[in-house]
Amino acid sequence: MSARGTIPREVDVAVVGGGVVGCAIARALSQFELDVCLIDRETDVGFGTSKANSGIIHAGHHSASGTLKGTLEWAGNQQWGPLADELGIGFERVGDLTVAFDEDEVATLERLRRQAVEREVPGVELWDGPRLRREEPNLSPEIVAGLFAPSTGVINPYEACFALAEDAVANGVSLLLDAPVHSIDVVPDGLALGLPEGTVQARVVVNAAGLGADRIEAMVGLHTFDLVARKGEEYLLDKRLEGLVRRIVFPCPTPTSKGTLVIPTFDGTIMIGPTAVDVDDRDDLTTTSDGAAQVLRAARRLVPGISPGDCIAEFAGVRAVATTNDFVIGATEVPGFVNVAGIQSPGLTAAPAIAELATRLVAEQGLALSPEPSPVPFERCPVPVRDLDGATRAERASADPAFGRVVCRCELVTEGEVRGAIRRGATTLDGVKFRTRAGMGRCQGGSCTWRVMEALSAETGRPVDALTKRGGDSWLVLRREDPMIDGATS
Amino acid sequence: MSASRPARPRRVYDVAVVGAGPAGMAAAAGARQAGAERVLLVDREPETGGILNQCIHSGFGLHHFGEELTGPEFAQRAFAEMVDDGLDVLTDSFVVDRDADDELSVMSAEHGVLRVAAGAIVLASGARERTRGAIRIPGSRPAGVMTAGLAQHLVNVRGLLPGRRAVILGSGDIGLIMARRLTLEGIEVAGVFELLAHANGLTRNIVECLDDFDIPLHLSTTVVEVHGRDRVEGVTVAPVGPGLEPLLDRARFVPCDTVLLSIGLLPEAELARSLGARIDPVTRGPVVSSTMETTRPGVFAAGNSVHIHDLVDFVVEEAQLAGRSAAAHVLGGSAPRDNVTLVPGENVRYCVPHTISTDREHTVYLRVRRPLERSWLRLGDAYEKRLRYVVPAEMVTVKVRPRFLEGFSSEALRVDVVPREEG
Ligand SMILES: Cc1cc2nc3c(=O)[nH]c(=O)nc-3n(C[C@H](O)[C@H](O)[C@H](O)COP(=O)(O)OP(=O)(O)OC[C@H]3O[C@@H](n4cnc5c(N)ncnc54)[C@H](O)[C@@H]3O)c2cc1C
Ligand SMILES: Cc1cc2nc3c(=O)[nH]c(=O)nc-3n(C[C@H](O)[C@H](O)[C@H](O)COP(=O)(O)OP(=O)(O)OC[C@H]3O[C@@H](n4cnc5c(N)ncnc54)[C@H](O)[C@@H]3O)c2cc1C
Numbered sequence: 036m037s038a039r040g041t042i043p044r045e046v047d048v049a050v051v052g053g054g055v056v057g058c059a060i061a062r063a064l065s066q067f068e069l070d071v072c073l074i075d076r077e078t079d080v081g082f083g084t085s086k087a088n089s090g091i092i093h094a095g096h097h098s099a100s101g102t103l104k105g106t107l108e109w110a111g112n113q114q115w116g117p118l119a120d121e122l123g124i125g126f127e128r129v130g131d132l133t134v135a136f137d138e139d140e141v142a143t144l145e146r147l148r149r150q151a152v153e154r155e156v157p158g159v160e161l162w163d164g165p166r167l168r169r170e171e172p173n174l175s176p177e178i179v180a181g182l183f184a185p186s187t188g189v190i191n192p193y194e195a196c197f198a199l200a201e202d203a204v205a206n207g208v209s210l211l212l213d214a215p216v217h218s219i220d221v222v223p224d225g226l227a228l229g230l231p232e233g234t235v236q237a238r239v240v241v242n243a244a245g246l247g248a249d250r251i252e253a254m255v256g257l258h259t260f261d262l263v264a265r266k267g268e269e270y271l272l273d274k275r276l277e278g279l280v281r282r283i284v285f286p287c288p289t290p291t292s293k294g295t296l297v298i299p300t301f302d303g304t305i306m307i308g309p310t311a312v313d314v315d316d317r318d319d320l321t322t323t324s325d326g327a328a329q330v331l332r333a334a335r336r337l338v339p340g341i342s343p344g345d346c347i348a349e350f351a352g353v354r355a356v357a358t359t360n361d362f363v364i365g366a367t368e369v370p371g372f373v374n375v376a377g378i379q380s381p382g383l384t385a386a387p388a389i390a391e392l393a394t395r396l397v398a399e400q401g402l403a404l405s406p407e408p409s410p411v412p413f414e415r416c417p418v419p420v421r422d423l424d425g426a427t428r429a430e431r432a433s434a435d436p437a438f439g440r441v442v443c444r445c446e447l448v449t450e451g452e453v454r455g456a457i458r459r460g461a462t463t464l465d466g467v468k469f470r471t472r473a474g475m476g477r478c479q480g481g482s483c484t485w486r487v488m489e490a491l492s493a494e495t496g497r498p499v500d501a502l503t504k505r506g507g508d509s510w511l512v513l514r515r516e517d518p519m520i521d522g523a524t525s
Numbered sequence: 526m527s528a529s530r531p532a533r534p535r536r537v538y539d540v541a542v543v544g545a546g547p548a549g550m551a552a553a554a555g556a557r558q559a560g561a562e563r564v565l566l567v568d569r570e571p572e573t574g575g576i577l578n579q580c581i582h583s584g585f586g587l588h589h590f591g592e593e594l595t596g597p598e599f600a601q602r603a604f605a606e607m608v609d610d611g612l613d614v615l616t617d618s619f620v621v622d623r624d625a626d627d628e629l630s631v632m633s634a635e636h637g638v639l640r641v642a643a644g645a646i647v648l649a650s651g652a653r654e655r656t657r658g659a660i661r662i663p664g665s666r667p668a669g670v671m672t673a674g675l676a677q678h679l680v681n682v683r684g685l686l687p688g689r690r691a692v693i694l695g696s697g698d699i700g701l702i703m704a705r706r707l708t709l710e711g712i713e714v715a716g717v718f719e720l721l722a723h724a725n726g727l728t729r730n731i732v733e734c735l736d737d738f739d740i741p742l743h744l745s746t747t748v749v750e751v752h753g754r755d756r757v758e759g760v761t762v763a764p765v766g767p768g769l770e771p772l773l774d775r776a777r778f779v780p781c782d783t784v785l786l787s788i789g790l791l792p793e794a795e796l797a798r799s800l801g802a803r804i805d806p807v808t809r810g811p812v813v814s815s816t817m818e819t820t821r822p823g824v825f826a827a828g829n830s831v832h833i834h835d836l837v838d839f840v841v842e843e844a845q846l847a848g849r850s851a852a853a854h855v856l857g858g859s860a861p862r863d864n865v866t867l868v869p870g871e872n873v874r875y876c877v878p879h880t881i882s883t884d885r886e887h888t889v890y891l892r893v894r895r896p897l898e899r900s901w902l903r904l905g906d907a908y909e910k911r912l913r914y915v916v917p918a919e920m921v922t923v924k925v926r927p928r929f930l931e932g933f934s935s936e937a938l939r940v941d942v943v944p945r946e947e948g
Contacts, residue, residue, distance in 0.1 A: 271658070275798070318754060323663045348658035350666065425624055425638060429533045432637035440634040441569060441619035450634075464668075479656040481672045485683065499685065504668035508755035511668055512685040515710070 038214035042233040046070040047402055049228055049237035051216050051251055053080035055192060056378050057243035058199035059390035064397065065206035067404045072235060073200065073208055074228070076215035078506025079466045081196025083245045085383065086469060087320070087352030089269065089298055089309055091283060092188035093381045094131065096151035096159060097293060103362045108381045109154060110388035112186060118387055122198035123415030124191060125301035131187035131283040132171065134178045134337065140287040144182040151184065158185040173279050173340050187283060189301045192383050193469040198413070201459060205411045213506060219254040226255065226371050239371045239400045241393055246317045246355045248376035255369045260377055264317040265354040267309030268326035272345040273477055277303040284337050295333035297341070302472065307334035307341065314353065322349045347477050354379040364392060371400055417455070421447035442490070443483040445476025453487055457494040465505040467491065534639050538565045540851045541629060541643035543620045543796060546575020547603055547837050548828025548844040549649035554607040555848025556647070560856055564612045565641060567631055569619040574600030575651055577837070579681045582702055584729070588838035599837060622799050644855035645823045647847050648797050648811070652790035652829035654699070660788055664751030667758070673699040673787040680706055688783030692760050693717040694748045696724040698835065700787020705734035715779050716741045718748060718762055720769060723896055725789070725918050727835055747771060748784070757782050790833045800824050807875045808832040814863050815881045817847035818854070825851045832877045832890065835920055839890065860885065865930070870941040872897065874917070883933065887925045891940060893917055899945040907933045915942060
């Protein structure tokens with residue numbers, strides 16, 4: 036597989052890792068007159084941990100005091116509102132409820148409430164049983180109290196990555212995908228990154244490589260942190276349960292974990308999870324029967340109406356946790372090499388604030404930051420057809436018939452939207468799925484897979500047997516070898 | 526907004542039928558025969574025929590046409606039986622929902638968003654396949670895990686191959702038929718694995734699709750893990766104990782690049798649900814009366830969207846009734862209301878219709894829970910009939926005649942299928 040994108044010979048900054056953190060950093064840097072390139076080994080941005088998480092923009096009263104992650108969490112929460120608006124991505128402050136089953140837990144809620152006040156997290160209130168049941172009638176009747184935090188939000192994390200990267204590219208960042216960095220050499224006036232097909236020389240390298248960050252650091256001879264891979268499994272429930280809870284429901288935290296949550300995702304699907312299990316293999320994205328049982332048990336304790344038969348899909352993500360249990364962000368002994376590593380939860384929340392901090396660190400490496408004189412404003416994705424009212428839908432479809440043809444019936448996605456996603460950068464089935472939701476619904480692509488493959492083939496000019504689910508060796512179909520049969524359309 | 530906005534097109538019909546598979550086509554024909562003047566048939570696919578278009582094997586229509594046809598042949602015949610001047614067919618058109626004005630909203634490239642006002646609706650939207658998430662197969666999520674129906678579409682309609690070596694999980698009919706199809710296409714089928722102690726598909730399909738091709742069927746065995754990062758590299762299978770729990774000490778690895786799921790169909794009942802019709806938690810389709818009317822007056826349903834059928838002939842029979850009833854609803858002259866509710870009793874998973882009337886003859890479809898060699902079908906204390914071999918995979922059809930229920934005066938009629946002693 037060869038790298039996609041034109042490899043620039045020399046740049047001011049190379050950001051390694053196109054997760055939400057790397058994308059946010061690249062975008063922040065694109066606002067200045069700098070040559071920046073964003074590099075990821077996957078076939079699309081966000082295909083590491085950033086697409087496989089709970090999608091919560093935390094309020095900032097859960098995390099421990101005195102940590103970098105705690106500080107950046109609340110700052111990030113505040114920045115996501117305007118940022119999501121500007122980028123036109125799904126984000127909503129649905130609020131969260133941490134619930135208590137007994138008096139001991141009520142005491143914990145009280146402690147969290149005081150913490151919220153200290154950190155100036157606004158609007159946090161303690162609700163009693165009757166209030167809880169009025170607001171969230173499907174919660175377990177055994178819950179006695181809840182702490183409500185209105186500033187917690189839900190976001191579509193993959194949409195965030197796509198939009199941040201697209202905005203960065205529109206403002207001059209070069210994006211290199213399918214491009215694993217395999218070496219970094221210290222050269223005069225910078226660092227040379229070895230890619231499968233060439234080298235990029237950068238004055239500053241930002242190591243935002245998530246689970247690969249320790250290996251990237253090792254490439255310049257450093258060993259300043261250790262990473263533990265902590266897997267989390269999540270389970271998605273049928274859309275029929277939409278509205279089961281309106282706010283994110285947390286159990287009372289224990290010293291080691293935020294626990295298993297019930298999450299009304301931005302698109303309305305209810306998600307339950309995650310687990311937190313340390314794994315040896317960082318690529319271990321398997322779901323397990325123990326994980327499923329644990330998540331279901333914990334979720335049913337909070338919301339008894341959930342049943343195992345409601346699951347439509349599951350996934351796992353792996354957190355890159357530094358052994359210090361905090362983010363590792365800062366310059367290093369190697370000139371020009373900056374770490375943004377160990378970005379465990381709440382990394383998604385903190386990403387905009389991390390980007391701000393990283394921008395300062397880049398400047399401290401001796402790069403002058405002069406604002407880009409004519410930034411290109413972001414061209415948002417059109418509002419999804421499923422969110423339009425009948426009249427506007429009709430208008431869109433009569434302007435372009437492709438917006439009348441429904442490709443994915445479960446999530447109501449039209450061919451116009453699928454083609455739009457491909458024009459904006461999707462090259463795989465998953466790329467289309469995460470941009471449009473085609474294939475994310477209850478039939479899980481049973482009925483739209485072929486139509487999406489046809490659109491991918493038509494837009495990219497590649498035959499269907501060259502298409503993949505998500506890059507690499509994830510091929511989808513083979514052509515018949517029988518020469519008598521006129522097989523695949525191309 | 527702007528005055529130049531094109532008016533949203535709107536059409537008025539007596540009966541609108543959603544879905545143009547065998548059920549939809551038969552319902553449309555039934556509605557026309559019963560006197561509905563303007564009938565609309567809509568399907569989201571470019572052609573009518575529904576799932577039959579990808580079923581290129583033969584075995585359709587023995588009852589209805591008196592000969593064995595392939596799926597596409599059956600669809601063609603049904604289409605020919607149906608076409609007439611009072612019928613509009615819209616394909617490549619998706620029925621989204623019913624809007625605030627009680628009109629169906631139909632999206633297509635051709636018409637944009639079309640509004641359809643209809644005196645009665647027949648839902649014939651078929652079924653969808655259960656997916657991996659529904660049974661939560663542990664493991665990784667590589668390319669190459671797909672429903673048997675998607676594989677059937679890729680192979681039979683698109684002329685593509687899903688992989689080189691396949692494992693089939695579940696012994697539903699589509700999986701069995703695909704085991705044979707893949708073998709004929711030169712793809713190795715490593716085996717069919719079924720969690721339960723009995724197969725889920727028709728006996729005919731076990732014999733003709735597996736036995737005849739030496740494809741092993743492993744009963745009481747399941748897939749406990751999927752392996753592979755990018756593409757499937759294999760599965761771990763294990764036998765299950767009496768409580769269906771996998772016996773992991775007897776697990777083994779089966780290399781393959783493709784996993785087909787044939788773990789059941791579910792009625793596509795979203796439209797019924799959004800129209801406010803009551804859903805039967807067992808069939809997962811709408812509750813229907815003896816005229817195939819849902820609990821929403823004027824909304825009828827038939828075919829796989831009500832309950833999963835194994836033979837198209839019964840789909841047609843049920844759908845013609847739905848179409849005729851829809852016409853009667855519009856023209857006046859609906860049948861008297863049902864007065865008896867059927868209650869699934871011993872060894873009966875469900876009955877369709879859910880209610881009947883003691884003054885007419887009805888065809889009642891039911892499925893048993895467990896196989897029985899010889900059994901009695903009992904309707905309360907009123908009627909008893911001998912049944913031969915019954916299995917969950919094969920729908921049982923019973924004619925219920927008024928004379929069976931003479932003297933029966935309760936509102937609930939229990940339906941049992943119980944073992945019959947030797948004799
Ligand atoms: C189950 C789970 C639930 C979570 N829930 C939340 C939540 O609700 N709220 C929240 O705020 N946070 C949450 N998190 C944490 C959040 O997902 C992460 O903090 C965040 O996604 C980290 O982003 P990142 O960009 O650092 O990492 P990643 O998204 O993993 O990006 C790193 C990128 O680097 C690339 N890369 C690695 N090595 C190389 C190389 N050699 N060459 C080129 N590219 C390379 C990878 O391909 C990857 O795309 C959760 C995490 C998990 C696992
Ligand atoms: C693999 C397989 C093998 C079979 N083998 C046999 C056999 O050998 N012999 C036999 O007699 N029977 C067989 N059957 C059974 C029988 O053919 C099916 O039960 C029958 O086709 C179901 O008919 P239907 O019209 O209810 O559904 P379908 O054929 O599924 O038709 C439903 C139609 O509705 C459309 N639709 C759904 N929602 C919408 C919407 N919102 N807007 C517009 N259109 C919509 C769909 O596109 C579809 O075309 C088989 C079935 C399968 C799946």
